[in-house]
Amino acid sequence: MTRRLLTLLVSAFLMAGALSCSRPESKLPMASEAAVGDAAVTLTDFHARPSPPGASVGAIFGTLLSGGGDTLIAVSVPATVAGRAEIHRMVQNAAGQMEMHAVPWLALPEDAPVELAPGGMHVMLFDLVGPLVAGEKLTLTLLFRTGGERVLEVPVRED
Ligand SMILES: [Cu+2]
Known part of the structure; x- marks a missing residue:
């Protein structure tokens, strides 16, 4: 199993992603995050860290907030970016070292922000096709049990 320490910083960049909803009965999200209904998960601060030369893995961070509770059930990036993405x-293992483990889903409690941050939860990219370069962007697709599919343009940045 791949082990990697991720010592990365949280950025304050606000990412207003594309809003979409696959369920016709759901409220259509509004452009303003303050007006987003319970059915939509608010996604802020999503960004990827630049990857060192030769690195085969990368990480994406950000904050998710569900007004009505939801579950993140899948993450993906284009095959032109990485071979696969995992939550x-x-x-901490018995030796006191930090280990990463894939989880099949991520519960989003009602009105409680869930932070993907260095040292904690993150979206992991494996088999990078090329390095993640600061200033570039990648497309991240998040699938929610209630809110459906959301597609974000995620900037690559140092912090
Ligand atoms: Cu990881």
Whole structure:
């Protein structure tokens, strides 16, 4: 199993992603995040860290907030970016080292922000096709049990 320490910083960049909803009965999200209904998960601060030369993995961070509670059930990026994406959490092993573990889903409690941040939860990219370069963007697709599919343009940035 791949182990990697991720010592990365949280950025304050606000990412207003494309809003979409696959369920016809759901409220259509509004452009303003303040007006987004319970059915939509608010996604802020999503960004990827630049990857060192030769690195085969990368990480994406950000904050998710569901007004009515939801579950993140899948993450993906285009095959032109990476071979696969997984939801990861960090846990301390018996030796006191931090290990990453893939989780099949991520619960979003009602009105409680869930932060994907260095040292904690993150979206992990494996088999990078090329390095993640600061200033570039990648497309991240998030699939929610209630809110449906959301597609974000995620900037690559140092912090
Ligand atoms: Cu990871």
